[in-house]
Each structure stands twice: as C-alpha cells, then as structure tokens.
Amino acid sequence: YEPPTVWKYRDLLPITGNPVTIYEGGTPLYRCDRLAEKIGVKELYVKHEGLNPTGSFKDRGMTVGVSKAIELGMKTVACASTGNTSASLAIYGAKAGIPAIVLLPEGKVAMGKVAQALMHGAKVLSIRGNFDEALALVRTLCDQEKFYLLNSINPYRLEGQKTIGFEIVDQLGLKVPDRVVLPVGNAGNITAIYKGFKEFRELKITDTVPKMCGIQAEGASPIVQAIKSGAESIIPESNPETIATAIRIGDPVNAKKALNAIRESEGTAETVTDEELVQAQRDLAQLEGIGVEPASATSVAGLRKLVEAGVIGSEETVVCVTTGHLLKDPQEVIDACDRPILVDATIEAIRDVVFPK
Numbered sequence: 001y002e003p004p005t006v007w008k009y010r011d012l013l014p015i016t017g018n019p020v021t022i023y024e025g026g027t028p029l030y031r032c033d034r035l036a037e038k039i040g041v042k043e044l045y046v047k048h049e050g051l052n053p054t055g056s057f058k059d060r061g062m063t064v065g066v067s068k069a070i071e072l073g074m075k076t077v078a079c080a081s082t083g084n085t086s087a088s089l090a091i092y093g094a095k096a097g098i099p100a101i102v103l104l105p106e107g108k109v110a111m112g113k114v115a116q117a118l119m120h121g122a123k124v125l126s127i128r129g130n131f132d133e134a135l136a137l138v139r140t141l142c143d144q145e146k147f148y149l150l151n152s153i154n155p156y157r158l159e160g161q162k163t164i165g166f167e168i169v170d171q172l173g174l175k176v177p178d179r180v181v182l183p184v185g186n187a188g189n190i191t192a193i194y195k196g197f198k199e200f201r202e203l204k205i206t207d208t209v210p211k212m213c214g215i216q217a218e219g220a221s222p223i224v225q226a227i228k229s230g231a232e233s234i235i236p237e238s239n240p241e242t243i244a245t246a247i248r249i250g251d252p253v254n255a256k257k258a259l260n261a262i263r264e265s266e267g268t269a270e271t272v273t274d275e276e277l278v279q280a281q282r283d284l285a286q287l288e289g290i291g292v293e294p295a296s297a298t299s300v301a302g303l304r305k306l307v308e309a310g311v312i313g314s315e316e317t318v319v320c321v322t323t324g325h326l327l328k329d330p331q332e333v334i335d336a337c338d339r340p341i342l343v344d345a346t347i348e349a350i351r352d353v354v355f356p357k
C-alpha cells in the first residue's frame with residue numbers, strides 16, 4: 001500500500017493520527033524543452049499543481065489543515081477565498097464530515113471554483129467586497145464563533161504546501177534547482193515552498209536552496225513593489241485588479257514571510273501584464289500540453305520577462321510552479337480564444353474548413 005503522496009513525508013508533518021486525505025500531491029514535474037527553447041533557458045521544468053485532486057496546490061495545505069482541525073476537535077472550518085481555497089476546503093470538509101463556510105468576493109471567482117464549493121456542500125457566501133475584505137470578515141467570524149480558520153495565515157496550511165519543495169528535490173534526483181518561479185497572491189505558497197527547501201537542507205538531504213522568484217499581476221503587486229523599493233513591509237493595494245482573479249489580492253497575509261523568503265534566498269519578484277500571462281497560458285497549453293488557469297501562467301510569463309532582462313541566466317535550471325487547472329476558469333479561455341468554426345454537417349463543409357482555398 002503506497003501512502004498518499006503528501007503523506008509520504010509524514011515524518012516532517014505535524015499530524016500524528018490518520019490524515020484526512022484524498023491522495024493529494026505527487027504531481028508531475030514536466031521537463032519542458034519546447035517552452036525552454038522559446039524562453040531561452042537550457043533546463044526548464046513545470047511542476048503542475050493543477051493535477052491535484054481538486055485542481056490546485058491548495059489540497060496540500062488542506063489535507064494538513066483539516067486533519068489538524070479534526071485533531072483539535074474543531075466543529076466547523078471556514079475561509080475567505082479567491083476560489084481555490086474554498087473549493088479545496090469544501091472538499092476536505094466533506095471528506096472529514098464537518099461543515100465548511102466560505103466567503104467569496106462577489107463576481108470575482110472563476111466558475112469552476114464556485115461550482116466545486118457549492119456541489120461539495122460548503123455554505124457559500126458571496127461578499128459585496130473584495131477578497132481582502134472577505135478575509136477580514138472571516139477572521140472576525142472565526143474569533144467570535146471558534147470556527148477553525150483555514151486561510152494561509154494558518155501555519156498548518158504552509159506545512160502541507162512545503163511538500164512541493166520536497167517533491168521537486170525528489171523528482172530532480174535529490175538536486176536543487178537554481179530557481180523556483182511561482183505566482184504570488186496571499187503569499188503563502190512561496191513561503192511554504194521555501195520552508196520545504198530549507199528543511200531538506202537542515203536535514204542534509206541537500207546542501208542549498210533555490211532562488212525564490214515571486215510573480216504578480218501588474219494590477220495586484222504589493223510584494224513586487226516592496227521588493228523593488230527595498231521596503232521592510234508592503235503597502236497594501238486597495239483596488240487590486242487582474243484577469244487572474246486567483247491572485248487579485250491587495251493585502252497578502254503572508255507578506256512579511258514572503259519578502260523574507262525572496263530576500264534570504266537571493267531571489268527576486270516581477271510583475272506581468274494580463275496580456276503577458278494569457279500568452280504564457282497559451283504557450284504552456286500549446287507547446288507542452290499543460291493546461292493552467294491564468295494566475296498559474298504568471299510563473300512562465302514572469303520567467304520569460306526575467307530571462308529577457310538578464311536577471312535569470314540562460315544556464316540556470318528553473319522550475320515554474322503552475323498552481324491551478326485550466327478548467328477552473330473556462331470563461332477566461334473562451335474569451336481569450338477564437339470561436340469554434342460553425343459548419344454544416346457535410347463532408348464538403350468540413351473539407352472547406354480543413355483545407356481552406
């Protein structure tokens with residue numbers, strides 16, 4: 001019996017009993033030579049977290065966080081979410097048999113994520129405000145009602161997500177990449193992955209850590225601004241805006257930890273425009289067969305920008321983490337692509353399209 005993949009690392013996870021698990025983790029690390037060629041790096045890998053059971057990396061944090069909730073005898077779990085956290089919490093809550101309450105920013109959550117939260121039985125509230133306002137509200141609710149808060153302010157979420165770092169090392173044959181590039185929203189994931197690499201180094205499994213590189217959408221980039229200005233802390237953005245609704249966050253709760261991870265690892269941070277990230281979404285899908293939602297493509301869009309700027313060297317071994325599945329946000333894809341070609345049901349009509357004159 002092969003243990004579920006996150007729980008392969010159970011000796012490094014803070015759960016003693018049987019975990020609440022739906023066999024999360026163990027996602028592929030794809031070597032992407034066509035994409036590497038287009039971007040101009042020698043060795044590029046993509047860690048596709050969209051292939052987790054609920055379609056995003058959040059499952060790694062939720063399997064530990066919800067297991068901890070059960071261990072602590074909590075009766076209800078709750079979160080605010082741009083979508084994937086709520087989808088994952090709904091599913092792990094259902095698996096654990098405890099109610100989940102999720103607060104979503106009205107009109108700004110991709111359809112697939114809302115569908116998951118609803119069908120899996122969470123109490124889904126659509127808040128007349130943005131994610132940051134929803135997060136403040138759910139923190140108050142959890143304080144007042146002793147509900148278990150499972151946003152990434154909860155350290156058990158980060159404990160689960162650090163396994164991304166463990167798996168990358170294992171999948172590279174106990175090697176550490178020069179650089180890890182990933183999207184940053186609430187800034188939990190960059191913090192967690194860096195922690196994973198540091199723990200392997202402390203255990204002498206490896207002897208170094210990668211440069212951590214956080215990418216944000218131009219309209220929602222407090223972490224990038226702080227890195228570029230050298231500021232100790234971020235200046236929250238009150239009206240974050242991007243097509244990548246998963247990272248449409250103005251006041252990341254893990255900002256301090258993320259700034260430390262980027263600086264301590266001698267990494268960097270960069271923004272990309274919506275156009276750049278949609279192009280990267282196409283390149284991932286069409287050059288490598290990797291289908292991601294918009295926020296996830298910022299990692300590849302940012303890598304391209306940093307290679308062109310000479311910040312990332314062409315000789316580096318780079319891992320881009322793609323955090324969510326394409327199917328989460330089908331409307332964005334339909335809007336970004338040409339329509340299917342409508343034809344009569346005759347072989348002549350088909351041939352006219354396949355072999356245009």
Ligand SMILES: Cc1ncc(COP(=O)(O)O)c(/C=C/C(=O)C(=O)O)c1O
Nearest residue numbers: 081082084085185186187188189323324
């Ligand atoms: C696809 C996708 N890619 C990247 C991020 C950013 O990760 P963090 O920097 O750890 O926040 C998210 C985050 C989503 C939420 O914050 C939520 O679901 O509430 C995401 O869904």
